[in-house]
Ligand SMILES: [Fe+2]
């Protein structure tokens with residue numbers, strides 16, 4: 001990673017952290033953000049479970065077990081956000097129903113409809129088609145490296161978010177505790193994914209790969225920041241069946257079909 005990428009990474013991360021913290025502190029915008037996280041976390045479970053089964057069928061018991069634990073952790077993260085939404089008296093999103101609705105929409109619109117992809121997702125996985133990223137097809141190294149970066153950043157982001165919450169009410173205190181425990185899991189995910197790369201590749205290649213995906217993340221972050229700034233830094237509000245679009249564009253993409261590539 002060159003110096004410019006490093007600087008842009010900090011600027012991009014800083015902007016996202018600022019916008020996220022602002023939306024989390026403001027009780028009016030907090031539900032939309034929590035709903036986005038709930039969907040992102042729960043949405044990753046089927047993908048990780050499918051990968052775990054694939055690893056098992058390929059004879060890699062170590063990886064299969066790590067992925068199964070990863071899926072279990074993400075399920076728990078989704079539940080933490082669902083609980084936080086409940087504490088704000090907001091309806092928890094039914095992930096299954098959301099998936100089914102997306103499938104119905106797709107059938108209505110016709111299979112040929114190519115829905116707009118999120119700028120983040122597009123930039124991060126530039127050069128890879130949806131099919132390339134399906135759990136039965138994805139290149140293991142691409143999965144390890146891209147997810148390692150996302151998990152590493154999620155670890156830092158969740159700690160930052162926890163620290164911006166006020167200590168004044170039970171809901172905020174509870175959420176803070178939940179965010180810190182999620183952050184710890186994300187660190188564990190980043191670590192096993194790095195180890196998974198080191199099992200396949202020489203150390204120097206691992207470093208190069210991690211660098212490449214860091215650069216992709218910077219580009220993707222800037223694309224997302226641009227979009228958020230265009231919208232005045234506001235996450236769209238949560239309707240009953242609504243999903244905050246920016247947080248969930250990638251999820252929306254994924255939820256149309258069964259397991260999809262996911263973030264932390
Ligand atoms: Fe997570």
Ligand SMILES: [Fe+2]
Pocket residue numbers: 074151154185186189263264
């Ligand atoms: Fe994670």
